[in-house]
Amino acid sequence: MSRDAEWDETVQTLLVGAHRSGVDAAELLDRCAALGLAAHGAPLPPVAEGGFLEQAPEATEALVPPAARDVLAQITASDDQVLLTEWCGMARGVGLVAHHRELPVLLDLGTSHTGLRQAVTAVLGTRGRWLASVRTRWNWAVAAVEAVDLDNAMDLPGPARQAALRRARTLDPDGTREFLAAQYDRQPRAVDRQAVVNALEAGLSHDDEALLERALDDLAIGVHDEALRLLRALPDSLLARRAADRLHRGLWLTAEGFDVRSDELWTVVEPDPEEARDLLRDGSESGVTGRIRGASAAVPPGYWTRRLGSDDVDAARELERSPWAAALLRGVAQRLNLAVDARPWAVAATRSLTGMExxxxxxxxxxxxxxxxxxxxxxxxxxxxxxxxxxxxxAPWSAEATAALLGRYADMRDPRWRAGRPPAVLLTRGDAEVLGANWHVITERWPTHTSELDVLRLRMQLRDAFAPHRKDRP
Structure with missing residues (x-):
């Protein structure tokens, strides 16, 4: 009988009990002591296969100064992810990378907090990427990009599949489009067809419109809505033209702003099949209000400036007067990236809503x-x-926004539960230089000392640590 088999038999006997098993208790305990030590005591370490690690490559990047390292030590000790992201951003902004002694800590933080990975990767440098390659749990930080095999991409798990398809789109938009079009017809599962459509978002162009229009006829809600979302991002698509036609037919300009025509499509509660095809099926664009919002979301803000013969400021003001302002402006808000001047549209859309909206x-x-x-x-x-x-x-906010919001907070009356205490979000996310210049204003307005003031001091130290390098940058 082998040692392991004898140990297993002894454990079973011990569980049953010496009396029931018909053995002497002292003898059973002696066997447990001897076999347990033989089975588990001081085992030799396994022999590792392979040779020694390759020597780390020569690092040529400039390292952060000692003052910045001191600040990083305080940040990691406090486990402040927002401040760590700011530290990485400032180091990257002046072209510096983390010191090699801090690399294991940064890699561990990126492993446990996926939201930090982009910031951490930017300051690893050559030495950090090499270090990430020698431990499996740090491999997310390895810079090398594996070649994409499209024939096997659809068999990968969800996140890996999307990453592979999007990477292929970036490298070869036209060739990947042909592959995706063929895959769309072959995939029986809706989730796979939705993944095909979603991959088109990388490098989206008007050449993808034909496939997206086909996907609008898909019976699966997820596939249809994903295709519609991408089509709405194209400024001069067939969808945008159909929506512009509906807005032109369904709304007219009155003394109170744009209102529904009494004899047109939006006087009927339910849309016809052609209009329903151009609306989200998740329930958010039902009823007349939802249909108007859907049409507005499908056209660029330039549609309204052309229709009114005005600029963005006047056009946004005109839509804000409408009885349907909330629906129209919430639709426009989805296409702000296509506006010449997005600010008046964003302000008007926000003002037309209340509370959580x-x-x-x-x-x-x-x-x-x-x-x-x-x-x-x-x-x-x-x-x-x-x-x-x-x-x-x-974070961090711009200097202009920080100064303005500091003024807003200072003019407001503090809630009773926070009387005399500075707003935490202001001190932790505002521009450190603006807040430092207004230190006396902050401490006079909010005299109660809080941990947020310590965070602000640390942010000011961070700014000072990188200040000489910012001056050297062109």
């Missing part, structure tokens, strides 16, 4: 535009609404 609207805007919109529309807001909106703005 305003916050949901702001969450869809680009960072800088969202900050400028909050500054513009927050004059009549209360503290809680302003604080909630600011918490959705990614």
């Amino acid at each position: 305003q916050l949901e609207m702001l969450a869809t805007l680009p960072t800088d535009l969202a900050a400028r919109t909050v500054v513009e529309v927050s004059r009549q807001w209360n503290y809680d609404l302003l604080d909630h909106a600011c918490s959705q703005l990614p």
Whole structure:
């Protein structure tokens, strides 16, 4: 009998009990002690296959200064992910990489917090990427991009499949489009057809319109809605022309703004099949309000400036007067990237909504535009609404937005539960240089010392640590 088999038999006997098994208790315990030590005591380490690691490549990148390393040590000790992202952004902005002694800590943080990976990858440098390649759990940071085999891409798990298809689109848009068109016809499962359509988002162009129009006839809601979302991103598509025709027929300009024509398509509650094909099927574009929003979301803001013969400011003001302002402007907000001047549209859309709808609207805007919109529309807001909106703005804010929002907070009355305490989101996400220059204003307006003030001090140290390198940059 082998040692392992004898050990297993002894354990079974021990579980049953010496009396029931008909063995001597002392003898059974002696066997447990001897066999347990033989089976598990001080095993020799396994022999590793392969040779030694290759020598690390010579790193030529400039390293962050000692002051920045000290700040990084404080940041990692406090586990502040927002501040770590800011540290990585400042290092990248001046062309520096992390010191090799901090690389394992940064790689571990990126492994446990996937949201940090993009920021961490930017400061790893040659040495960091080499280090990531020697440990499996750090492989996400390896810069090498594997070749895409399209024949096997559809068999990969969901995230890996999407990454492979999008990477192929970036490298060969036309060839990948032909592959995706063929795959769309072959895939019986809706989730696979939706993945095919979603891959077109990488390098989306008017050449993809034919395949997307085919996908609009798909019976699966997810496939149809994904195709519609991408078609709405094309400024001069067939979808945009159909939507422009419906807006022209369904709305007319009155003394109160754009209103529904009494004898046209939007006087009927249910859409005809052709219009329904151009609307989301997830339930968000049902009823007359939803149908108007869907049509507005399919045309670029330039449609309204051309129709009114005005600029973006006047056109946004005209839509804001409409009885259907919320529907029209929420649709326009989805196409702000196509506007000549997006700010008046964003401000008008936000003003036409209330409460949580305003916050949901702001969450869809680009960072800088969202900050400028909050500054513009927050004059009549209360503290809680302003604080909630600011918490959705990614850090760090621009200097202009920080100065304006500092003024907004300072002019407001603090809620009783936070009287005398500075707004946390302002100190942790605002521009450190602006906040540092207004330190006396902040401490006089909010005299209660809080941990956020310590974070601001740390952010000012971070700014000072990289200041000499910012001056050297062209």
